[in-house]
Amino acid sequence: EAGVAQSPRYKIIEKRQSVAFWCNPISGHATLYWYQQILGQGPKLLIQFQNNGVVDDSQLPKDRFSAERLKGVDSTLKIQPAKLEDSAVYLCASSSAANLNTEAFFGQGTRLTVV
C-alpha cells in the first residue's frame, strides 16, 4: 500500500516569496491533516480536512497561509508571503476517518527554509 506522498522534500525561498506544498494521501482516506513542525518542537496542527471540507483551521495563520482539497483527494498548502519564522517541516497526514480509533499516517514532510 502506498503511503502519504509529499512534494517537494526540500524548498529554500527568500522571505516575502510564495511557496506551495503538495500532498497525496493514502487512497480512500477521507481525513487529511497539515502539521507544522518547527525545529526542536512537536508538530502543530494547521488544518484538518474531512473530504473537501475544512474541519479545523483554528491554528492556521490565515493572513498568509491557505490550503485546499478541492476534489477531496490531494491537497495543497500555500504560504504567501513567507516569513523567516515559517522555516519548518510541513507534514501531511491522512486517516480513514476523523476519530482516534483510526491511525493517522504521516508523509515524510517538506522541509522549508526561508532566508
Added chain:
Amino acid sequence: AQSVTQLDSQVPVFEEAPVELRCNYSSSVSVYLFWYVQYPNQGLQLLLKYLSGSTLVKGINGFEAEFNKSQTSFHLRKPSVHISDTAEYFCAVSDQAAGNKLTFGGGTRVLVKP
C-alpha cells in the same frame, strides 16, 4: 486547554539498556494519549495509544507505556533498546473537547550508543 510536557529533550542510552521517556499532560477532561516515533528524515509513526481500558499499553517494537491518571503521566518504556531505536519520540494528547485534535509535546531525542 490541553498541553503536553516531555521532561527530557535528549536521552543517551547504551544498547541493551532500558529506557524510560517521561510525558506529563494537562487536560480538563478525559484524555486520549499517544506516543509517536520519528526516525531521521521520516514522518511520524504511531508506537502506541491509550484510549480506555487497561492502563498498561503495549505497542510496536517492544515499547510499552503506562497511563497514570493521578499523576497525569504517560511514560514510555522499553526494557532493552537497540541501535535502531535511535530516533525522536513524541507524546501527544487529545480529548473530545478539542475535537480529537492532537497536541504534541516537544519531543525527546533518544541516542542509543553501542
